[in-house]
Amino acid sequence: MRLLKQGMFLLMVTIALGSLWIFYLPTCSNPGWNPSSVLSYSWLEYTDSDDSPEKVCNCSGILQGEREALEQAKLLTITKDFTDSVHIPDEHYMNATEDCSAFKLRRKYLTSPLSQEEEDFPLAYSMVVHHKVQNFERLLRAIYTPQNIYCVHVDKNAKSSFLFAILEITTCFPNIFMVTQPVDVVYAAWPRVQADLNCMADLYNSSTKWKYFINLCGQDFPLKTNLEIVRTLRSLSGRNSINSEEMPAGLMRRVRNAHKIIDGRIQDTGKAKEPPPINIPIMFGSAYIVVSRGFIRSVMEDSRVLALMEWGKDTYSPDEFLWATIERMIGVPGSRRNHRKYDMSDLNAIARLVKWQGLEGSQDSLDSAYPECHGSHVREVCIYGAGDLKWMLKQHHLFANKFDIDTDPIAVYCLEKYLRKRALSELQ
Template sequence: MSQLRTTKAGLVVCGMICAFFFLYLRNPSPEEAEEEPPTPDVVECGFYPDELCSALFEGKKAAPQIAQFCKPSPKSEMLAHLRTPGNCSRMSRGLHFIGRPLSAEEGNFSLAYIIHVQKELAMFVRLLRAIYAPQNVYCVHIDVKAPKKLKSAMQTFVDCFENVFISSQTQKVAHGGLRRLQAELGCMRDLTHSMFHWHYVMNLCGQEFPIKTNKEIIRYIRTKWKGKNITPGVIPPLNTKPKTGQSSSKLSLDENTYTSPNTRFKQKPPHNLTVYSGSPYYALTRKFVGFVLTDPRAKDMLQWSKYIHSPEQHYWVTLNQLKDAPGATPDAGWEGNIHATKWRTEDGDGHKGCTGHDAQDTCVYGLGDLPWLIQSPALFARFAPPTDPLVVVCLERWHRLKALQQAEVLAEPHWPFPQESHFNSQPHH
C-alpha cells in the first residue's frame, strides 16, 4: 500500500513539474513576451510532441528545460520492425522508407555511400532511411569487432534492399588509421562492380545524420562542383600543429604526422608527392575512384600511409591535388562543406557556443544547437554519444518534412512520420 502511495505521489510531482513548464511556455513573463512570440503548447512528460521540436528549432528559451522532462519514445518500436523476418515490404513501410525518387532530378543523379558501422543499429536505421533513395547505392562496412548479434541483424536488414549491401571485406576500424582507408577502398571496389551507375561516392559513419535533403546534396554537388571532387584540405603551415576541420586555422595534427613538404617523416612520400592535410570526409567522382583503385601513385601512397598517423586526413586530399587526376581540385583549399563541426576555439566567432558538451575541442550537440545545425551550410553532422536522443529525433522529423515539401511526386501514406502532438496524443500513465 505504501508503495502505491509513493507511486501516486511521484506521478503527482511529475505532473506538477510538467504543468509548471507547460504554463511557463504558454505564458511567458512580460519581459520574454516582448522579446519573442509565444511558444506553442507542450504537454505531459513521456513523449515528444512536434510542437516541442518546433520550439527547439526556433530557439525558444523554455524549450530545453521542458525537453529534459519530455524524452523521445524508446527504440523498441523501431527495433520491433527489424525483428519481423520474411516481410520486407511491411518492415519498409513500418519504418517509413521512401521507395521512389522524389523528383526527376534526383532519379537521374545517383549517389553511392560508404557507411562505417560499429554499434547502434537503431541510429544506423535512422541514418539510412534519411539518405535512402532507390536510385542510390549503399555499401555498409561493419567493424570486424562488432557484436555477432549486430552483424546478424544488419545482414537481415540490408537483405531487404537490393541497393544496400555489406562490404565483401571487413576491417577492425577504430577512429582512423590505415584500416579505415582499406575498408573504404574495399567498399569502392564493391561499388564499381555493382549494377548501379552512381555519379559520386560519399563516406559516413553510422552515427551521422544529414542536415540537407537528397535533392539539396545533389544540387550542391552538381551546381557548385560540376564534376570535381570535394576533399577539403591544405598544405599544413610550417612549424604549426593545425586541427582538421573546415578552416585552415583550426587544423590539429599529431606530432607523428607528416607536416610539410620540407619536414620529412620517417620515409619520403612516394613519387615526390606534396602531402596535404584535411578532412577525412569527401565526395568523389566515379572516375576518380577508378583512378585511386588503379593508379600506381595511389597504390604507393597507400603503402606509405602505413607510417603516418591518421592517414585518412591526408590520402584523399593529397591525391586530389594531382592535376591529372579525374575531377582534381588543386586550388580548392577548405572549400566543400561536407561535415558540420562546432569548434570550441571558434566560440564567439563562428557560433555562440556549445549547448551540449565539448569533447576534444568539438561540440557534442545539445538541444540548443539545433538552430545552428539547420542553418549550417554543411551536408552532414555527427552525433556521437552521449548526444541527447531528442536532438536526433527532432532533426529527423524536420528533415523528413523538408524532403516531402521539396518532392515533385505525390507522397505515399507511409512516407510521413506520424504526427505527435498534444492535440492527438493521450497522456501516458
C-alpha cells in the same frame, strides 16, 4: 513462412488503403512514372501518430530556437524514463525485419524516387559502423532512396547482436549490401581507411552508374534532402569537395614517423619514414569526402595514388591526409591545383559540419569559428543537442557529425521530421 507473412500483410494494407496502395509500390518497371500522379504523399510524413516518445517535444519551436522549447528538450534528455523509452535494443531490429514489407511501411521508407531529377543522378554511400543500430537505422532511413546504392561496413570486432541486426536491415533492400571484405577497424590507423577503400571498390564495380561518392559513419546525419544534395553536387560540375589545407607543423610527426598497431592501438615507433613518393606536400584534411566517380577511379587505378597509399599505411590517422593530398594531384578528376589559394577548410567544404571544442565560443567572440555546443563533447568534438539545430540548418554542409540518440534523441528526431517534410514539400 516469411513470404507468406509478407503476402498477408500486403493484402491487409490493400484492403485498408483501397486503390491508393498501387501508387505507393516501387515503380522501377514504369519508366514513364510521374510523381505528380500520386494522389497523396502525406502518409510518408513523420507525425505524432507514429507514437515516438519524442513527440512530446515542440520541434517547430526547437528549430526556431525558442527558449521554452529548448529548455523542455534539455530537461527530457536528462530524464531517465524518457531516455529509456527512446532506446531500442539491437534485437528489436531482428524481429522487426522478419517481414520486410511491414518494416519498410511502418518506418516510412521511400520506395520510389521522388523526382526524375533524383532518379537520373544516383549517389553511392559508404557507411562504416560498429555500434548503435538505432543510430544507423535512422541515418539510413534519412538518406535512403531506391536509385542510390549503399555499402555497409561493420567492424569485424562489433558485437554479434549489432552485426546480425545490420544484416537483417540490409537484406530488406536490393540496393544496400554488406562490404565483401570487412576489416578490424582501429581508430586513427590504416584499417579505418581500408574499410572505406573496400566499400569504394565494391561500389565502383557495381552495376549502378552513380555520379558521386559520399562516406559516412554511424553518428552522421544529413542536413539536406536527397534532392538538395543532388542539386548541390550537380553544381560542382565534376569537381570534388574535400577539406585540404597545409599540414599544421604540430601534426607533421604523424607522417614523418612510422607507426604500428600494438594491442589494438596505433603507436609511434620513433623511426623516421622515407619521404612520400609524390612531388607535392602531404596535405591535411578530413576523413569524410564528397568526390566524383572519376576520383574513385583514380583511387582504384592511378599508380601515383596507389604508391601514396602504400607509403601511408604506417602513418597516424592517414584518413586525415590521404584524401586531402590526392585532391591536389594533377590529373585526378575533380582535383584542385596544389597552391595555397586553393586550400579549403572543413567549413568551406560541403562534406561534413563538425564543431571542434577548441574553436567554439560566444556569438560575439572574434576568435571562435562557431557558437558553443548545446550538447556534450567526446574527444573534443561536439555531440549535437537540440539547441544546435537552428544554427546547423543555416550551413551549406550536406551532413553533420556527431549525433548520438543515447545523448540527445530530440536533435535527431526534430531533424529527421524537418527533412522528411521538406522532401515531400519539394513535390509541390
